[in-house]
Amino acid sequence: MDEFSFIQSIQQSYYRQPTLLKGVGDDAAIIRPSGDDIVIAKDMLVEHVHFIKSTMKPYHIGYKALAANLSDIAAMGAIPAYYLVAISISNDWSNEELAEIYNGMKSLADRYKVDLIGGDTVSGTELVISITVIGYANRNISRLRSAAKEGDVVFVTGTLGDSQAGLHILQNAGTYKEEEYFKRRHQLPSPRVEFSLGLQQIDRVALNDISDGIASEAHELAESSKVGMVLIEDKIPVHPAYAQFDSNLQYNWKLFGGEDFELLGTVSRSDWELVKQRAQQLSLRLTEIGYVTDEKDAGKVFLQQENGKIIQLEKKGYNHLSR
Numbered sequence: 001m002d003e004f005s006f007i008q009s010i011q012q013s014y015y016r017q018p019t020l021l022k023g024v025g026d027d028a029a030i031i032r033p034s035g036d037d038i039v040i041a042k043d044m045l046v047e048h049v050h051f052i053k054s055t056m057k058p059y060h061i062g063y064k065a066l067a068a069n070l071s072d073i074a075a076m077g078a079i080p081a082y083y084l085v086a087i088s089i090s091n092d093w094s095n096e097e098l099a100e101i102y103n104g105m106k107s108l109a110d111r112y113k114v115d116l117i118g119g120d121t122v123s124g125t126e127l128v129i130s131i132t133v134i135g136y137a138n139r140n141i142s143r144l145r146s147a148a149k150e151g152d153v154v155f156v157t158g159t160l161g162d163s164q165a166g167l168h169i170l171q172n173a174g175t176y177k178e179e180e181y182f183k184r185r186h187q188l189p190s191p192r193v194e195f196s197l198g199l200q201q202i203d204r205v206a207l208n209d210i211s212d213g214i215a216s217e218a219h220e221l222a223e224s225s226k227v228g229m230v231l232i233e234d235k236i237p238v239h240p241a242y243a244q245f246d247s248n249l250q251y252n253w254k255l256f257g258g259e260d261f262e263l264l265g266t267v268s269r270s271d272w273e274l275v276k277q278r279a280q281q282l283s284l285r286l287t288e289i290g291y292v293t294d295e296k297d298a299g300k301v302f303l304q305q306e307n308g309k310i311i312q313l314e315k316k317g318y319n320h321l322s323r
């Protein structure tokens with residue numbers, strides 16, 4: 001298949017978004033926005049760095065690549081509308097595998113009614129996928145990391161450590177409880193788009209999605225907001241079958257393991273009930289895991305351990321340029 005037939009094969013036969021004037025097929029796409037703020041995110045997946053063929057099927061790769069981008073859009077309180085895909089393809093990948101990568105993206109795109117409106121296709125030495133997602137946010141809504149205030153409730157959606165547990169299962173032979181659940185959490189993560197959109201009534205919510213581990217994301221909130229944060233260790237939510245793993249692994253995965261794509265946030269105590277209601281309506285687990293302290297701890301994150309002792313958490317997680 002050449003580049004032209006490939007582009008033809010991935011082109012949508014119709015578009016769902018009303019603000020689109022021109023999608024794939026010209027030199028660039030055209031959008032005529034309706035007045036909302038435009039929110040843009042980009043995320044890149046590189047073979048051998050973010051995934052290997054033995055743990056991720058092509059479908060999973062496409063799905064996860066788009067999920068990571070949608071998760072960023074969710075963390076901004078925005079609704080996703082469009083995506084563009086730049087892909088570098090090596091000879092190790094067949095046409096069928098390539099089609100599966102796009103099928104993975106398409107299933108999430110269909111679910112959220114986001115349209116594929118462009119991209120770029122090149123050949124390279126390994127598979128690289130770089131996706132750009134464009135979304136819209138209400139002008140009066142911002143979900144900035146800098147919005148946390150002293151006294152806020154710190155909350156998190158879902159359970160943590162699952163993605164790393166899934167990767168562990170994929171890479172280590174053995175029998176595990178809830179194997180399929182953990183693998184799915186690694187391969188097909190769920191961006192929390194509906195939950196974040198459900199918070200529109202609330203003026204101020206600080207949000208960050210968990211791509212690099214909660215310790216790292218909590219630091220980003222604390223630094224941007226110039227506040228401190230205390231997380232309570234035994235409140236950090238994990239799946240019931242998580243206890244089967246070595247306790248060191250449990251500790252590291254839930255605090256420093258990435259790619260759970262849950263949302264970490266802070267909100268005033270008075271708005272907390274509403275946040276809980278929204279999660280309940282979606283049957284989404286939501287847990288209060290700590291609180292925001294004042295500016296004398298600006299940028300610091302503490303962990304209240306099970307024995308009551310409070311330690312300062314390191315800003316540690318997956319960091320690509322830390323070599």
Ligand code: ADP
Nearest residue numbers: 007023024025026027085087117118119120121
């Ligand atoms: P140009 O040479 O003008 O950059 P291309 O021939 O690369 O255009 O692309 C033609 C059309 O196909 C454009 O609309 C482009 O955005 C789209 N496109 C190219 N590659 C991809 C891809 N991998 N995924 C989605 N759209 C793509």
Ligand code: MG
Nearest residue numbers: 025026027028
């Ligand atoms: Mg051109």
